[in-house]
Amino acid sequence: MFEAAELGRKVDKDTFAAAEADLRRSLLEVQRRARENQLPIIILIAGVAGAGKGQVINRLLEWLDSRGVRVHAYWDETDEELQRPHWWRYWRTMPSAGSIGVMLGAWYSPSLFGRKDKSDNEQILAARADRIVNTERMLVQEGVLILKFWCHLPEKEQAKRVKQRKKDPESHWRMAPETIHYANHYKRFIHNASRLISETDTEDAPWYLIEATDHRYRDLTIGLTLLNAIGARLDAPPVSSVLKTSHAPVLPETPSARINVLDRVDLNQTLSHKLYSRQIDYWQVEVNRLSWEAFRKRRPCVVVFEGWDAAGKGGAIRRLSESIDARLYSVIPVIAPNDEERVHHYLWRFWRHVPRDGYCTIFDRSWYGRVLVERIEKFAQLAEWARAYHEINDFEAQLAEHGIVVTKFWLHIDKDEQLRRFHSREQIPYKQHKITPDDWRNREHWDAYRTAVNEMVVRTSTDHAPWEIIPANDKHLARIKVLSVFAKRLEAALDS
Amino acid sequence: MFEAAELGRKVDKDTFAAAEADLRRSLLEVQRRARENQLPIIILIAGVAGAGKGQVINRLLEWLDSRGVRVHAYWDETDEELQRPHWWRYWRTMPSAGSIGVMLGAWYSPSLFGRKDKSDNEQILAARADRIVNTERMLVQEGVLILKFWCHLPEKEQAKRVKQRKKDPESHWRMAPETIHYANHYKRFIHNASRLISETDTEDAPWYLIEATDHRYRDLTIGLTLLNAIGARLDAPPVSSVLKTSHAPVLPETPSARINVLDRVDLNQTLSHKLYSRQIDYWQVEVNRLSWEAFRKRRPCVVVFEGWDAAGKGGAIRRLSESIDARLYSVIPVIAPNDEERVHHYLWRFWRHVPRDGYCTIFDRSWYGRVLVERIEKFAQLAEWARAYHEINDFEAQLAEHGIVVTKFWLHIDKDEQLRRFHSREQIPYKQHKITPDDWRNREHWDAYRTAVNEMVVRTSTDHAPWEIIPANDKHLARIKVLSVFAKRLEAALDS
Numbered sequence: 003m004f005e006a007a008e009l010g011r012k013v014d015k016d017t018f019a020a021a022e023a024d025l026r027r028s029l030l031e032v033q034r035r036a037r038e039n040q041l042p043i044i045i046l047i048a049g050v051a052g053a054g055k056g057q058v059i060n061r062l063l064e065w066l067d068s069r070g071v072r073v074h075a076y077w078d079e080t081d082e083e084l085q086r087p088h089w090w091r092y093w094r095t096m097p098s099a100g101s102i103g104v105m106l107g108a109w110y111s112p113s114l115f116g117r118k119d120k121s122d123n124e125q126i127l128a129a130r131a132d133r134i135v136n137t138e139r140m141l142v143q144e145g146v147l148i149l150k151f152w153c154h155l156p157e158k159e160q161a162k163r164v165k166q167r168k169k170d171p172e173s174h175w176r177m178a179p180e181t182i183h184y185a186n187h188y189k190r191f192i193h194n195a196s197r198l199i200s201e202t203d204t205e206d207a208p209w210y211l212i213e214a215t216d217h218r219y220r221d222l223t224i225g226l227t228l229l230n231a232i233g234a235r236l237d238a239p240p241v242s243s244v245l246k247t248s249h250a251p252v253l254p255e256t257p258s259a260r261i262n263v264l265d266r267v268d269l270n271q272t273l274s275h276k277l278y279s280r281q282i283d284y285w286q287v288e289v290n291r292l293s294w295e296a297f298r299k300r301r302p303c304v305v306v307f308e309g310w311d312a313a314g315k316g317g318a319i320r321r322l323s324e325s326i327d328a329r330l331y332s333v334i335p336v337i338a339p340n341d342e343e344r345v346h347h348y349l350w351r352f353w354r355h356v357p358r359d360g361y362c363t364i365f366d367r368s369w370y371g372r373v374l375v376e377r378i379e380k381f382a383q384l385a386e387w388a389r390a391y392h393e394i395n396d397f398e399a400q401l402a403e404h405g406i407v408v409t410k411f412w413l414h415i416d417k418d419e420q421l422r423r424f425h426s427r428e429q430i431p432y433k434q435h436k437i438t439p440d441d442w443r444n445r446e447h448w449d450a451y452r453t454a455v456n457e458m459v460v461r462t463s464t465d466h467a468p469w470e471i472i473p474a475n476d477k478h479l480a481r482i483k484v485l486s487v488f489a490k491r492l493e494a495a496l497d498s
Numbered sequence: 499m500f501e502a503a504e505l506g507r508k509v510d511k512d513t514f515a516a517a518e519a520d521l522r523r524s525l526l527e528v529q530r531r532a533r534e535n536q537l538p539i540i541i542l543i544a545g546v547a548g549a550g551k552g553q554v555i556n557r558l559l560e561w562l563d564s565r566g567v568r569v570h571a572y573w574d575e576t577d578e579e580l581q582r583p584h585w586w587r588y589w590r591t592m593p594s595a596g597s598i599g600v601m602l603g604a605w606y607s608p609s610l611f612g613r614k615d616k617s618d619n620e621q622i623l624a625a626r627a628d629r630i631v632n633t634e635r636m637l638v639q640e641g642v643l644i645l646k647f648w649c650h651l652p653e654k655e656q657a658k659r660v661k662q663r664k665k666d667p668e669s670h671w672r673m674a675p676e677t678i679h680y681a682n683h684y685k686r687f688i689h690n691a692s693r694l695i696s697e698t699d700t701e702d703a704p705w706y707l708i709e710a711t712d713h714r715y716r717d718l719t720i721g722l723t724l725l726n727a728i729g730a731r732l733d734a735p736p737v738s739s740v741l742k743t744s745h746a747p748v749l750p751e752t753p754s755a756r757i758n759v760l761d762r763v764d765l766n767q768t769l770s771h772k773l774y775s776r777q778i779d780y781w782q783v784e785v786n787r788l789s790w791e792a793f794r795k796r797r798p799c800v801v802v803f804e805g806w807d808a809a810g811k812g813g814a815i816r817r818l819s820e821s822i823d824a825r826l827y828s829v830i831p832v833i834a835p836n837d838e839e840r841v842h843h844y845l846w847r848f849w850r851h852v853p854r855d856g857y858c859t860i861f862d863r864s865w866y867g868r869v870l871v872e873r874i875e876k877f878a879q880l881a882e883w884a885r886a887y888h889e890i891n892d893f894e895a896q897l898a899e900h901g902i903v904v905t906k907f908w909l910h911i912d913k914d915e916q917l918r919r920f921h922s923r924e925q926i927p928y929k930q931h932k933i934t935p936d937d938w939r940n941r942e943h944w945d946a947y948r949t950a951v952n953e954m955v956v957r958t959s960t961d962h963a964p965w966e967i968i969p970a971n972d973k974h975l976a977r978i979k980v981l982s983v984f985a986k987r988l989e990a991a992l993d994s
Contacts, residue, residue: 026928034931060820067931068812069833069862075825080854081577106824316564324556328602329571337565341837358576366565432522435530435563 007154013218040099049153051184053214075106085359087404093353098345131201138207148207153214278478285485289325303362309413312423336367391461402466413474503650509714536595545649547680549710571602581855583900589849594841627697634703644703649710765971774974781981785821799858805909808919832863887957898962909970
């Protein structure tokens with residue numbers, strides 16, 4: 003593939019100067035329009051050592067209005083990064099709507115230095131390429147423009163530069179210390195690169211292969227490509243969010259086809275107060291012990307609480323959290339996004355709270371809002387929530403791959419019990435704040451929620467992050483189930 | 499001081515139950531009002547080991563609407579925290595306007611375990627107490643309500659609990675592993691605590707000493723104190739921002755008294771193109787070499803750029819940043835705050851970007867906006883910008899104490915040169931975006947800015963963070979000065 007970038011293309015000084023003034027003006031203009039249109043842009047710069055990636059970045063900072071640009075290099079990982087799923091560091095630095103993130107290497111770098119002779123290198127490359135393709139598609143579908151540039155040098159040219167720079171003390175400074183090491187493994191590097199590029203060169207997020215031997219040709223080509231790509235995107239109609247197929251399966255009109263996972267929950271179970279007192283003590287001690295063990299073994303946990311309004315999420319969360327030392331957990335209440343959150347991908351605000359190794363994050367409501375309230379209230383369009391199942395599964399798979407123990411609870415009550423609790427909340431002064439007009443409105447959508455919950459469970463209950471549907475008409479029973487399910491999952495994970 | 503918390507106060511079960519329902523309702527009500535009034539609240543919980551700080555937190559989460567509360571424990575520092583000034587971890591977790599942050603120990607914990615027999619323990623305690631008092635006052639002045647609770651147990655009671663819990667496997671779980679160790683040093687702990695409490699018990703942020711032997715008395719007292727303190731604050735007029743004295747010194751009406759630091763800058767200096775080319779190569783190599791050395795030696799840098807509109811900040815920043823490997827620096831353009839930034843103290847958004855050890859953050863405009871544009875445009879009131887000098891000095895002192903090399907540039911041009919550049923920008927298509935109505939308006943306030951710059955330099959040029967006023971009528975000269983001043987400061991710091 004790289005032959006096309008070894009053709010000896012050049013731009014002379016005068017041609018460059020003539021083109022540059024125009025290009026700068028136009029780039030600033032599309033940047034302004036992109037900001038107005040709240041378009042987030044990722045400019046990813048990768049390529050062989052010595053091809054001048056740093057120079058390209060300096061050029062972009064010169065040409066663009068640098069106040070709207072942030073440059074990110076991914077290097078020298080901190081323990082906060084190492085103790086979280088690999089993609090966490092990229093999510094931290096995603097550009098917000100209307101701004102430009104220039105990313106050096108980003109999610110491509112870790113794959114470029116794999117060793118060809120290692121037997122599992124090819125499988126690792128393939129798995130990483132898959133994840134990249136999925137994630138880039140997801141970003142593009144949410145409206146991000148991704149531009150990926152590969153700056154190429156032929157092997158001989160690279161060797162020449164390394165040699166030259168070693169000799170010349172004045173230009174040696176532009177070369178980072180490890181450049182030379184990488185240059186010594188050109189063939190391995192190019193093998194990995196060509197495979198990775200071909201597998202990730204998609205319609206959504208294409209690669210631009212740039213011949214980098216001549217720096218003027220390199221910069222001008224990148225500048226013009228940027229200009230065209232941003233301009234084309236701004237002129238094109240917004241990313242289509244029309245889904246061609248009707249999403250929900252058409253169910254035959256028979257009673258048995260209408261059975262929902264929630265119908266199988268036995269809501270008549272109860273637990274006496276006496277048994278409850280005994281069991282809560284037991285399970286809280288267990289959870290405490292296990293959470294310290296998880297800390298020692300550096301295993302993190304994520305716990306998700308979803309459920310009907312008034313199903314008792316708050317009480318269950320408190321019984322769980324009070325069992326854990328306050329230093330080991332955070333509870334994240336998921337309310338309306340703030341504006342920093344609103345200008346990012348909807349999963350961004352959850353990535354922010356992924357726990358470090360050994361710690362626990364409890365989400366009081368979660369990313370499932372996308373396929374529940376946002377679906378039903380039509381805050382998200384059909385295409386958006388329909389693809390969210392897959393996005394969520396991928397997100398949770400990344401958590402699990404890193405060793406995070408993921409537990410998801412749906413607290414289930416029936417419609418009569420909800421009504422009783424609404425009325426009772428209205429009676430108790432310190433519970434009145436818990437009942438709002440929203441709750442009554444949600445109640446009117448009961449059947450729509452039932453369908454949405456069923457689909458959610460069907461599509462996102464996985465081995466590594468199963469849904470636990472908790473019968474919650476009896477609060478005591480529900481709390482014991484939550485504690486015991488969590489304790490057992492954590493224990494199994496710690497023993498494995 | 500602790501005698502007052504060893505009186506054997508108790509609350510029986512029935513009294514507690516009778517008071518609790520009312521208290522909960524009232525607490526929720528003040529919490530709602532605090533949210534509506536955008537009041538940020540810090541509830542700091544400290545005290546002797548075994549006094550039940552964790553139980554207090556669980557109680558607060560039960561009584562308050564937990565969606566508006568975040569709990570923070572400061573423990574098990576990450577390298578991202580260790581590699582920054584000590585207070586960075588507290589700034590990270592400051593509650594935003596309208597929310598409640600419950601902080602466990604926070605900035606008091608590190609001082610409690612100092613060793614009495616160490617000769618410098620007392621000085622360290624005194625210095626820390628000073629910083630605490632300053633910072634708490636600053637937060638209070640910006641509108642934060644700070645409530646500090648010390649949960650106390652007499653020595654015998656603590657010893658009894660430790661013994662009991664060691665025996666009882668069921669209650670042992672509530673005690674974190676190191677509790678016992680701390681309990682063994684009760685006297686040292688109490689010595690430090692009593693000193694620290696007395697030095698930090700201010701009108702702005704008083705301590706509440708809570709007798710914690712009886713858990714019902716403890717929780718009820720904290721709850722009622724919270725209720726009264728938040729209620730009183732909401733009923734009181736907003737924190738006064740009237741400054742009693744006129745701030746600026748009255749200058750005699752003589753020409754010499756009117757001389758400003760900016761008048762002493764020789765703006766006629768120039769640098770030929772030939773000399774510039776040679777020197778820029780030299781200094782960029784130097785900066786590159788030094789920035790790698792700083793990385794190896796783990797010394798971070800902060801560089802601040804301020805200056806007149808069109809003084810050439812952008813060009814100077816680019817010459818500096820292109821000398822440094824893209825992995826080692828970030829440029830932070832300081833534009834209008836986003837809403838997450840707006841609901842925090844004005845320094846919060848700069849704390850966010852304090853570099854890790856070995857890295858460099860370049861601020862394109864900075865916290866000095868408070869005493870420049872915010873002063874002149876009256877976005878900040880007199881009292882606010884007048885106290886900012888001291889706040890900024892303290893902030894920069896914390897950076898310097900951690901080893902950060904702070905360099906601050908004011909790029910100075912005269913009024914005629916500015917006019918020339920405004921006109922010339924209007925002529926060059928790709929520079930037109932740099933000239934806005936704001937620039938023309940700022941120009942009308944030229945004299946007010948001169949006064950503000952003078953006062954800023956006088957009040958905030960310190961040994962550890964001096965102002966460097968750069969003559970910038972000649973752009974080439976200015977760029978060389980910026981590079982050379984930075985290189986020399988960094989070199990001196992690395993050699994020391």
